[in-house]
Amino acid sequence: MTTATAQRLVIRGGRPLRGRVAVSGSKNAALYALAAALLTAEPVTLRNVPEIADIGEMAEVLRDLGAAVSIDGATVSIEARELTKTVADAERVAALRASFLVMGPLLARLGEAACPPPGGDVIGSRPLDVHFAGFKALGAAVTREGAAYVARSPRLRGTRIFFDYPSVLGTVNVIFAATLAEGTTTIINAAAEPEVEMACDLLNAMGARITDGGNNTVHIEGVERLHGADFSIIPDRIEAGTYLLMGVATLGDVEVVGAVPEHLDSLVAKLREMSVRVDPFEGGLRVRPDGPLQAVQLQAVPYPGFATDLHSPMGAALTQAHGVSVIHERVYDNRMNYVGELRSMGARITTAGQSVMIEGPSALVGTAVRAHDVRAGAAVVIAGLCAEGETVIRDIGHIDRGYADLDVRLQALGADVSRR
Ligand code: EPU
Numbered sequence: 029m030t031t032a033t034a035q036r037l038v039i040r041g042g043r044p045l046r047g048r049v050a051v052s053g054s055k056n057a058a059l060y061a062l063a064a065a066l067l068t069a070e071p072v073t074l075r076n077v078p079e080i081a082d083i084g085e086m087a088e089v090l091r092d093l094g095a096a097v098s099i100d101g102a103t104v105s106i107e108a109r110e111l112t113k114t115v116a117d118a119e120r121v122a123a124l125r126a127s128f129l130v131m132g133p134l135l136a137r138l139g140e141a142a143c144p145p146p147g148g149d150v151i152g153s154r155p156l157d158v159h160f161a162g163f164k165a166l167g168a169a170v171t172r173e174g175a176a177y178v179a180r181s182p183r184l185r186g187t188r189i190f191f192d193y194p195s196v197l198g199t200v201n202v203i204f205a206a207t208l209a210e211g212t213t214t215i216i217n218a219a220a221e222p223e224v225e226m227a228c229d230l231l232n233a234m235g236a237r238i239t240d241g242g243n244n245t246v247h248i249e250g251v252e253r254l255h256g257a258d259f260s261i262i263p264d265r266i267e268a269g270t271y272l273l274m275g276v277a278t279l280g281d282v283e284v285v286g287a288v289p290e291h292l293d294s295l296v297a298k299l300r301e302m303s304v305r306v307d308p309f310e311g312g313l314r315v316r317p318d319g320p321l322q323a324v325q326l327q328a329v330p331y332p333g334f335a336t337d338l339h340s341p342m343g344a345a346l347t348q349a350h351g352v353s354v355i356h357e358r359v360y361d362n363r364m365n366y367v368g369e370l371r372s373m374g375a376r377i378t379t380a381g382q383s384v385m386i387e388g389p390s391a392l393v394g395t396a397v398r399a400h401d402v403r404a405g406a407a408v409v410i411a412g413l414c415a416e417g418e419t420v421i422r423d424i425g426h427i428d429r430g431y432a433d434l435d436v437r438l439q440a441l442g443a444d445v446s447r448r
Contacts, residue, residue: 037421037435039412040444041394044280047441051268051286052078052432053102053261057223059126060200061230061261062086065106066095066133067207068234070256074104077261079432081425085123089130092117115142118175122147129197131159132204135168135179142176154360158195162202165189166209186211186250194219194244194330200227206248207236213248220244221331222291226262233257265291266337267431268313270406273338274438275315276304277345277410282441287313294334298324298342302349323351323388329358339384340366340407346386347375348414353386366404369397373411373419394419402430409434413443420448 053076062083065072077083079102087097087104094112098105114134121127125146134141145156156177160170166189168181186209191198199219206213218224228238228246234257237249263286272292275282276299289296289308296306296313305318323346328336336359346353347370357363364379371377372395376387394417399405405427412419421427424447427434438445 035424036448037409037424037427038446038448039394039409039415039419039421040417041392041413041415041419043413043442043444044278045275045413045438045441045443046281048283048285049271049437049441051264051271051284052076052080054078054223054226054264055080055082055267055430056126057226058083058261059086059124060129060223060227061259062090062097062104062106063126063129063133064204064227064230064234066090066093066108066111066130067136067204067231068254068256069109071105071107072234072256073258074106075102075258075260077102077104078264080429082124082126082429085120086126089116089120089127092120093130093134111138114138114140115176116144118144125154126197128156128159129201129204131163131177131179132201135163135181136184136205136208139182140178140180142173142178144175145177156198158191158193158198159201161192162189162198162215163205166202166205166213184209186213186248188214189216191215191217193217196221196224199224199246203228203231203238203246203248206250207231207238207254209248209250211250213250214241215246215248216244218244218246219330222262222265222288230257230259233259263288266335266403268292269295269335269338270341270431271437272299272313272315273341273345274410274413274441276302276317276321277348278413279317279321279348280441281314281316283309283312283314285312289313293332295338298326298334321349321389323349323353323386325354327356327358328363336360336363337403339363340403341410343367343377343384343386344370344407344410347377347388347390347392347411349388351388353388355384355386357382357384365400366407369400369404369408370411372397373415375411391416393417396420396422399423399426402426406431413438
């Protein structure tokens with residue numbers, strides 16, 4: 029039997045991508061939405077959910093806790109009428125990091141939650157202290173029992189909480205817990221990513237009272253209970269950004285339907301600095317280089333800064349830009365494993381501490397490479413699209429986690445890509 033991980037993606041590069049591609053719903057936002065559904069006993073229907081393996085994994089985590097979950101294409105229905113367990117299953121949780129988001133809802137609804145350390149991409153140390161500080165501030169006792177982290181509180185109470193770091197999952201988890209707490213919670217230095225904002229919109233559609241206080245501050249007025257909702261997931265800005273970068277790197281002309289300009293300001297600003305024409309159209313963004321690509325410098329930081337998830341795809345695109353580009357990674361301490369793969373394809377790319385230096389343009393050559401994680405995978409795909417000859421990418425299960433039907437969508441843009 030051929031498994032997804034045994035497959036290879038084979039790219040014959042050198043063709044400018046042209047045409048229109050539509051992105052799926054946001055992977056991360058959809059995962060938060062599935063977890064949010066645990067906060068109510070009523071049915072929650074989610075639409076525009078991406079058809080990727082992570083959604084099935086998260087559904088398993090929820091089912092194990094007693095929720096009924098059905099997946100029908102891009103529509104996912106969850107009914108957590110009764111939660112039968114307070115402990116998330118270790119094996120399932122190891123499959124994806126977002127599974128730790130069951131903590132907030134379990135704690136809020138049952139007064140107790142336990143979860144082993146979650147899995148996820150190996151992109152640096154990924155602590156959970158922000159989650160715990162938030163739960164503790166709401167009145168929970170947090171302990172480590174065996175392999176699992178446990179949080180307990182008979183009644184959560186709203187308070188003012190300062191986050192040391194605007195952790196994305198930490199913000200969502202603590203907001204989940206605070207929706208059913210007594211009184212009002214204010215989070216200072218909360219994450220402001222569009223996926224967090226969407227999670228708040230979904231919770232409000234379920235009857236929560238969450239308001240944006242500006243300046244990375246969120247107010248959550250606790251309510252007695254939440255109800256069901258029918259909600260559509262926002263487009264995936266990272267998938268959109270990746271297709272824009274594919275168009276740019278191949279010196280093509282690509283329209284990305286679902287690229288929301290307000291979610292991609294930091295990328296658009298850098299693309300324009302690179303001499304790329306970026307034009308909004310109804311429902312998306314169009315990119316086409318306006319002369320030779322120029323080198324740029326950037327820092328990957330929390331939103332609205334340049335997204336760390338677009339660091340490696342951008343690194344790959346910058347191999348085609350004239351001059352020396354520098355990317356300084358300020359979110360993760362190990363997001364550089366795409367660098368060695370690009371180097372093996374002929375890129376002049378080096379690292380120093382948390383910085384990546386790229387000298388371009390480089391004539392890349394196809395070879396055998398690896399997708400180390402979902403975004404490092406996107407980077408080698410971009411390099412493969414630019415390279416002469418055949419690029420064979422292994423471990424593409426990582427790529428499939430974030431990019432539904434990547435090969436099919438690239439073929440429609442004129443790329444020579446196949447699965448073997
Ligand atoms: N951090 C802390 N304390 C914490 C949590 C995080 O110091 O309690 C630090 C981490 O060490 C890291 C930084 O904060 O340096 C970022 O971590 P964050 O918690 O914000 O990331 P996350 O919530 O675990 C989500 C996405 C990631 C994305 C980041 C940043 C999901 C499932 N994951 O992770 O997505 O890179 O936010 O935007 O939503 C991806 O899709 O490729 C991906 C890795």
